[in-house]
Amino acid sequence: MFTQLYFWVFFAVVLIFYSIIYKNKALRNAYLFFISLFFYYKSGGYFFSLLIFSTIVDYTLGCLIYKTDKKSKKKLFLSLSIIINLGVLSYFKYSYFFIDVFNSIFDTNYHVVNLLARWTNDLAGSNFDIFTIIIPVGISFYTFQTISYTFDIYREKVKPVKNIIDFGFYVSFFPQLVAGPIVRAADFVPQLYKDYKLTKEQMGMAIFLILNGLVKKMFISDFISINFVDRVFDSPLSYSGFENLMAVYGYSAQIYCDFSGYTDIAIGVALLLGFRLPVNFNSPYKAVNISDFWRRWHISLSSWLKDYLYIPLGGNRKSKIRTYINLMITMLLGGLWHGANWRFVIWGAIHGIALAVHKIWMKINPFETKSTKLSRFVSIFITFHFVTLAWIFFRAKNMTIAKNMFLQIFNNFHIDLVPQMLLSYKTIFAIMLFGFVVHWLPSKVKNSYKKIFINLPVYLKVLVTVIIIIIIYQMKSSQLQPFIYFQF
16 A cells, blocks of 8 residues: 555656646546446455445435435435445444354353355356455444445535535545545535635645655654563563563554554645545644543544434434433544443443533543643643553453553562563664654644745655655564554
8 A cells, every 4th residue: 555665656657647638627526436346346446336336326316316306215215325335334343343242141152144245256257255244444434434425415514515526536436435535525525616726835835744654654653562461461461561561652653653644644645636635634632631632633533423423313403411422432432433342332432421521521620720830731631541452352352451451550660670581672662762753743843844845845855755755664673564554
């Protein structure tokens, strides 16, 4: 994908032909739609048929919602969109989870059958394994995207696209198709009918974002993952409590640099093609409380859950108890969105409880103190460590590993060996520290070096780009490290 040379060769070829046809909006949209289908086919194989299915279903239902005047029919078509999309998502992502829960409750012995593989075998004479369900790449992201389209038409926030090719392009746009950000129809559809525009400053910004994303992913995330974090999470009892704690800090850096790195590259690539994607991260570890964290982390998902789940459930318009219940439901389902495992449900529950507690505290807080640098530091410190400890449930392969990590951290820390371990892991810890320091830099400092790069002459931009790429590939592991959110 973005970290592989073949992607950039592919993108260069796409740009060559794009430069010929980009002024014709209809041809441009059709070209990028078929390029995106090809991209998804190479990424997800025969699952691209599901993408086409979702495209046809939601384009049709969107048109029906818009054309009918009856509220009851609008609700019916919207309900069909939600049921079909969530049904497909649930089948591929949660079949094992639901069957295991059902079997454990009723002491049955049902097995999962891959119906798509069976139908494909019957039609094409293929030999796919019908007893294994593989999660299609990006299904969680494009499913939420298509639901937002029919929902926004129902709410009269957007009109249907002009044709199914344009809608297919919106659903499958390849920079953000596999791991987001989740793009709202109201934000993206109007861009389909605008002329291509890319200023010199925007091109500089696009290149900066791509380089920034590659540094985050390959220089920081992959290096600390392969050389430290994965090893400790695979066998926490083989390492001291200090090493376990540092691995948890390392995972905080890894998942942020991995996911925000993907987003940076996706936004940069889309910008070169003339399309603007929404910001998905805003220095989340600078959050002063858990509510602030969710305004900064995976913004496209948290805002989607708020607008299409929390608010329809009643939001905070009902009683206080109902508000807290709505928060818990939203965060539990948000956790389950990440994976069909109780670990993600627990992670979501932890954040749901924290959000509810924060709301209660804001109502009963008797202290009317002004914000100071010290109070802000303490708030960020507490929030960061809460989020970091919760990541243990998110990352650990099972609850036993999560339990063993906590046991090691609190019972087997070996503080006397800390100086020796700091020397042993000096390179890894230095890169982790570099990642956190850059993350916590004031926004004005980040904006200043971003502006310096954007304003560099072309030859210096090329020189800086070449130097950064050389450094990145010196750090590159021989192991392919997929982006973490590809699995979701």
